[in-house]
Amino acid sequence: MSMFRAKKLDLGCFVNARVIRDHTKRKVFAEHEAERQALRYIIRNMELPARTRAQAQLELSQMHCYTRSTQISNRCTEGGKGRGVLRDFKMTRFNFRLNALKGLIPGVKKGIW
Amino acid sequence: MTTQIIRSLRRVTATPIPTASLALTTQYTPTISPPFLCRRMSTSPFRTELPVVEAPPLTTEPSSPAYLNDVRLPRAVQAVYLRPLRREATYDVPACDLQLRSYSIRNLEFFSDFALRAAYYLNLPAYGPVPLPRILERWTVPKAHFIHKKSQENFERKTHRRLIQIKDGHPETVEIWLAFLQKHAYYGIGMKANVWNYEGLGLGATMEKRAMDMKGDLDQRWALLGLEKGKISAEEAIEAINRESSRAQFGGKTPRLPDTE
Structure with missing residues (x-):
């Protein structure tokens, strides 16, 4: 409004x-x-x-x-999307993946176990 | 002659201590060094004194540049190459639990080492670092930005934790220690401290006295709560809600309630 x-x-x-x-x-x-x-x-x-x-x-x-x-x-801070937003990072899943792969999110790595 | 031999023997057997030559020359392979190596060499974890090593005989003139190689480093500098020194607790009364968290073990180890050294120089008996269970978080997301749910990718974040416990510390000293650590906070490390304060003996009596002192104030507060039926009437409640002070809490936006008929 x-x-x-x-x-x-x-x-x-x-x-x-x-x-x-x-x-x-x-x-x-x-x-x-x-x-x-x-x-x-x-x-x-x-x-x-x-x-x-x-x-x-x-x-x-x-x-x-x-x-x-x-x-x-909650909306994605990177792309404004309203679905699939990860609460921990305030990002959609795809944006999270891109940032994580670039190493921009502290501590997040590819999970290998 | 004999003294010379004894001296040289001692030099062989005693723990090697870095001399200035170590710090000055680069080609020299250090016999001591990184704290990780020394950790294995030292025997007791609670050593409070540095090994006393006799200074090697000076073979050079104080004026010559080679003299610098023979000078023993100050004890405080030597200690940097060894495990952190510790104070012994006499009473084992916990004073502070400091939890350090980080995603990188290297930084964490370094900073917990720093914290232990700081505690030693503040005369605080510190114990730890205790490796607490790490926190593992995992996320699974599709690789593609749209559909194709079958190909996904896993991400994880491991939070490593260390616990340093201070015992017998004076609350003020503990606060100074914490402030010092905060001032020299290291990147990528989170700190959380639980601090205990202790009361003297005769706590029951002092609490009783304090309660009696506050009784007048408390009764006023209790009267407002309206827990006891009959104590507060509806008119009084509406009057309280309409009071300027309570209206101001909500920005004065609520409508004035009408008085009951």
Whole structure:
């Protein structure tokens, strides 16, 4: 969403639309995390009046979808791909292989056993 | 004449110690050297004193350049060629566990050696390096960027670990040691330290006293938790949520909750 997007590019890795989108979602989620947790706490607290809890529920469901953690997905820092990303290296399998063979990833070697 | 013979005999039997000639001339094949060789030669792992070797008789004039070849290196420099010296622990009370991790054994061995020497000069009894089990991670990825799942490639990363334990160390000295190691951190080596602190005797009494001192503060905190039913009412909770300070925690973005009717 354009209202959340940074006015100036604030990323140093490979950039395409999906990478920027994911990055924006991460920032928005981090910004609103405390608020979400507070509302979740109110909703689950049995000691609070029902009306308050219902209002908090409404409030939570009306928050923007970018504030949800489930919107975030890992993307490759080298090619922006969304599938087959190795969590350890933030890279897709193929980019990982290329870098590993070049010796750019510390400690990673061809496995021989 | 006799003394001359005895001296020469001693020179043969005693452990050879590098002299300045070793360091100065390049053609000379070193009789001692790399620490790995010496490791096998030394007998006791806990040797705290250097072997005392009598200086060879000076055959040259102090003014001549050959004189330099006969000068014995300072003890501290000699020690570099030998296994790291160690202090003995008297009480065997663990003070610090330092874990070193690296992908390369060579760097790891070098730095653990350095850490042991640093501990010796800080008067810390150090034990180790204990080789901990290495961590092996493996990844299998297809060779091709698209399909062809049948031809894959394996990659692995071995993390080697060493443990150095400090015993009987004063917490401050241990901290100095750790700071020194951090200052001279070697490339490609990660460090992790567990430090133990000990209380004096009569801990129960001091803890009791501390607890009593904090009781007033603690009661206030407990009162906020609302663990006990009936202590806090819904109105009080809403008031607490609406309070400016708590709203400020969330950036003042949450809506004010309406008071209960």
